[in-house]
Amino acid sequence: MGILLPDLPLPVRPKIMNHPSSLSDRGHLAASSMIRVDMQLYEEALADNFHAVDNPQGALLMNMAENNLCWPTLQKKIHQVTRSKEIPHWVSNYTSALGAPSFREALANFLSRFLTKRPINSEHLGCSAGATPVVEVSAWILGDDGDVGVFPAPSYPVYKQDIGNKAGMEKYDLITHEELDDIQDQLILSTAHLDHALADIESQNKRFRLLVLTNPDNPTGNLYSTAQLNEIAKWCIDHQVHLIVNEIYGLSIIDTKHPALERDYPKDMSFESFANIIQEQESDYLHLWYSLSKDFGASGFRIGLVYSLNDEFRQAYNNFNAPHMVSNYTQWVFQEVLNDHDFITEYIKENQAKLTHSYSIVVRYLREANIPYVPSRGSLFSWVDLSVFLDTPTADAETRLWQSIYENTKVLITPANGFGNKKRGQFRLVYTAMPPEQLEIAMQRLINYLKTL
Ligand SMILES: Cc1ncc(COP(=O)(O)O)c(C=O)c1O
Structure with missing residues (x-):
């Protein structure tokens, strides 16, 4: 078994320039x-x-x-689509870098009915090949080199590379608790934690640019409450910090009333999409990420999206996303799958x-x-x-x-x-x-x- 590399440096603007490699x-x-x-x-x-x-x-x-x-259920549905339908001509051509209009329409209808439970306008979506490029492109658009993205800890470790590799942003781990027992009914994060992080980041002459929450959370599987998200969203708008909620696990919900599990959940709580707050606040500082990788066990198909009411953000996304697009064939297959709401x-x-x-x-x-x-x-x-x-x-x-x-x-x-x-x-x-x-x-x-x- 080989040596494990600890927390690794990012391949951005390195200071070591003296190497024998033919690469940059x-x-x-x-x-x-x-x-x-x-x-x-x-x-x-x-x-x-x-x-x-x-x-x-x-x-x-x-x-x-x-x-x-x-997978067997999804596989059968995909076979049904690909064997019974003719591939439309648009699949063989270029399309919008935000995603083909018919695909975005299918995504918007799917999200509205199953995830956000309120209407989503397809014009407000941008799609890339999985959540990874969605995070990367969003960070590139929202932060500059050396800006800071804050993540309540513990968090999905690859965020560090996703905001660092191209955008050159730094990941700040916001410690809100130490013991597992501290997490009772919901995830721990308050505006006091954000005030503290802001003061700490500004004392280093850096800019707190992004706050990223994963809901349901990776790795704890717990949730933020709607009241908490509302308060945090207002803090972010007041401080001109972009708040992004990653709902990549939004439909992977445990039945907490299951007889073998219910004693772990004295308090009732359910997942509510951040889209509600985005639409209520209508702010340029609020955004949502989603992907089919987890809820559909479709990580290999590479489909992710961002939902944002910020017109300039989506314009930049359109202009920067070309290298990260979902293939049209995949867009077509999944548009057919997602349009079948009985199946979903x-x-x-x-x-x-x-x-x-x-x-x-x-x-x-x-x-x-x-x-x-x-x-x-x-x-x-x-x-x-x-x-x-x-x-x-x-x-x-x-x-x-x-x-x-x-x-x-x-x-x-x-x-x-x-x-x-x-x-x-x-x-x-x-x-x-x-x-x-x-x-x-x-x-x-x-x-x-x-x-x-
Ligand atoms: C929180 C979170 N974001 C993003 C990703 C990456 O997802 P994708 O496969 O859609 O790029 C993962 C994968 O584990 C994840 O857990």
């Missing part, structure tokens, strides 16, 4: 940077993937945020039932072993605290525990390194990449090993 300074640094700390083990695990008959001792991957639970209704129901079932398997094992976890309300994750198994409360010990879990169980999870949180020993488990039978095996292996420590 940026290219040279990019060639030696890895996108996430678990990439190397991931490749190793993929080569030894579990198979019930051919490789029953093989690796079980719980690190990549993929949802494979409903059933698909979301099936996905949420399967998501809840798989999540309940994870929770059963965690409870049995007394492992603290954040009760999830959505997303594909469980965020757990294994700090009692660390020999010292350090990042090195966290990495050692993570490696020893993999070496002894072949279960690959994600360490908190890069998520920006303070306490060491927290880990993220993805429970949707494998079917429930395999998840049982993965959790058995994991818990049995932890019991030996």
